Amino acid sequence: MTKSNTVSPSSSLAVVPDEDLAARLREFVQDREAFSDNTWRQLLSVMRICGAWAQKNGRSFLPMSSSCLRDYLLYLQSTGRASSTISTHAALISMLHRNADLNPPNSSPLVFRAVKRINRTAVVQGERAGQAIPFRIRDLMKLDAVWAESVYLRELRDLAFLHVAYATLLRISELGRLRVRDVTRVADGRIILDIAWTKTLVQTGGLIKALGDLSTTRLTQWLMASGLASEPDAFIFSSVHRTNKARVNTENPLTTRAIEDIFKRAWQEAGPDGEIAGNKNRYRGWTGHSTRVGAAVDMAAKNYSTAQIMQEGTWKKPETVMRYIRHVEAHSGAMVDLMTTYNILSD
Known part of the structure; x- marks a missing residue:
């Protein structure tokens, strides 16, 4: 307790x-x-x-x-x-x-x-809402190129975690609760995750999240290399001992601090060069919310609707999503389109 x-x-x-x-x-x-x-x-x-x-x-x-x-x-x-x-x-x-x-x-x-x-x-007085620095698909692919063939289990776990976090838009507490028994596969081998409940979705039917080919591969690599594939009660993202062996954790999931450390290591490996201006003295690197924000931004950039983004991230309020994607949406506003069209016609 x-x-x-x-x-x-x-x-x-x-x-x-x-x-x-x-x-x-x-x-x-x-x-x-x-x-x-x-x-x-x-x-x-x-x-x-x-x-x-x-x-x-x-x-x-x-x-x-x-x-x-x-x-x-x-x-x-x-x-x-x-x-x-x-x-x-x-x-x-x-x-x-x-x-x-x-x-x-x-x-x-x-x-x-x-x-x-x-x-x-x-x-x-100039106060602005704080927001996690987005972890975008390009950041995930940059890390994938570095960690995919690593001999260190911690890096394989971190990469699998970030793939699942980005692909599912789950919150870190929801990711930490996932167990090996929650992993099933469809006919083509891709992974399906059975999410019991989320912060905003508490019902007996739960939630199903599917992984794409690459994310399936990275999660499978971690489960096989760690030996957790044969431990159905173990948490998927278990801790890794300094001897490069995974612990079989069945009682306690990774702590919030341990998960935040995954994002810190990712930032050190693939974060942008140069000093990042502090956002409300908190956001100077990727944090536990960065994958949700980044996935929402990437979906908006590909013209997915707000309703679709809300469904993927189990958000209840469109205002929450709009805060994340406001910079993307600003460039697709009606006046921007009007002025752009006018310039094209003038030319």
């Missing part, structure tokens, strides 16, 4: 004097599996930060009044938090209140105006 599973929201509160409220919080904790681990970790983090602020300033955290929430959000802004982070805090505080059967404090016009003020100030 992970640490996030052992910490409860009720333990983040100094005092819960209302026994009925405490009981509702306990019920909330009992049903924590209704939420993703990432959501739960974020909730606990917000509760610790907001609880400390409330205690220091003599405010109530649960229940929280609209005026207290307004002041808390403005406090976050004063400490330099991004507007997206502040919105997340507001949403999670609202979520906690709903699950405790309390009126969410962000339903008040007072909070609505505060959020609007925060967002407007952020935009006027």
Whole structure:
């Protein structure tokens, strides 16, 4: 059991004097599996930060009044938090209140105006949404040329991981959960991956992802070279010992840090030359989200529709996809087409 599973929201509160409220919080904790681990970790983090602020300033955290929430959000802004982070805090505080059967404090016009003020100030001051550096198909092929014949299992695993990540647009947590038994093949030998569930798709039918010829070859090379092909319960992307032997991991998948290290090694091997300007002090190389962004950008560049991209990446909101592909879409806008056509006719 992970640490996030052992910490409860009720333990983040100094005092819960209302026994009925405490009981509702306990019920909330009992049903924590209704939420993703990432959501739960974020909730606990917000509760610790907001609880400390409330205690220091003599405010109530649960229940929280609209005026207290307004002041808390403005406090976050004063400490330099991004507007997206502040919105997340507001949403999670609202979520906690709903699950405790309390009126969410962000339903008040007072909070609505505060959020609007925060967002407007952020935009006027030049804040831009952070975005992972895209890992494009050309980057994958560059790495493929270097690592495909490697004698090092770690490089074969890293290459197979990046092929699968790019081809499926899965999130790193979803990739880490894949087991050898999830691999099947169609008649021509290409691999089919049975994805039990994703962040946005939780249903008994699961999700099926197919790999192309080259990605099938790279994943097969890794499974055969590592010996994992005969270990159905093992995670596909297991760790590699310094002696160049793969560990058969059946209990714990690769950690987020270990997966992020795959992207760091890829960047060191095939990243662009020269200094990359920091994006919100985070994105100076490929990260765990880079393959999703890069695949979406490449699909947009090939004129696949937003609906198709959303389906491949299991995105629910078109706005999310549009943030990733906005630079591609900017050059296919109506006015660009109009001006280009006018210039051609003028010539």
